[in-house]
Amino acid sequence: MPLPPLNIYRHDRRTRALITLAGEIDLETAPLMRAALERCLRDGMRTIDVDLTPVTFCDCSGLNAFIEAFLRSTAAGGTLRLHYPPPMLVRMIDLTGCGSVLMGLPAVPGPDLLQDPLSPVLVPLPVACSGTLRRIAPAVSGGAL
Template identity: 55%
Template sequence: MSLTKQAVAALPAASTPEPVDQGLSIHRRDRRLGTTLTLSGEIDLDTAPQLDRAVRECLRTGVGTIDLDLAPLTFCDVRGLHAFIDATWLAAAAGGRLRLENLPPMLHRILTLTGTHHLVTTGTDEVLHNLALARPGMSAGTRPPAAPGRAA
């Protein structure tokens, strides 16, 4: 069946599509020493409850260490930030631990601008903590000394 020129002309003009809310997708991968939840898309007022449910389910099933892989995250607003802080506290209250891994630059910026970096644990924090344990006299907030011949 072919359309005539007259039928095509009678079709309504195509409108500009509205932006589509990408939503949030959470993929769970259980490991021997914990679980990784990979968050893809946007975390905001509408999608933050999904993270809460996923973290609670991990804790309910006995998972003690939860890593949130945030590399595929494309958007985070203040409600998303609040969800990360809540999830961190929820895990700690249950005797577990939650870490934010692979933070996108926009999330680093949000943590810095809001002064909330200290309320969550990131993979970078873990590296600095392990360095502090390995090198006496170095605290988690201290950078390793510069190599000989280089300025600190």
């Protein structure tokens, strides 16, 4: 059974990029996402916002790719932030303690996060990144990278 595709859209404004991911992020599609995030850095983007609103699934390979992208963007003097992650990714971020790194959350969770750790964390996207998105990568179905 083929996996649902992952679509990647990118909108640039000066040195800021908004990447919108739609579909599933897993072992088969994480390399495509990783390449898109690395391309942002090569293109001179220093602030990368990743909108995860349309993501239906993300496993640990996706989380690993986000952490790697964060480390690379930080090494290049930039930032990477995740916005509107799906509940399963919020849970993995909570379990690994990397919310302060990936989502700009306080290092010590506040009372809101302690009440319901499975509720999605809503971090608003910057207004500067709103606008029309262009698709930068074709849909990838299971195994066809």
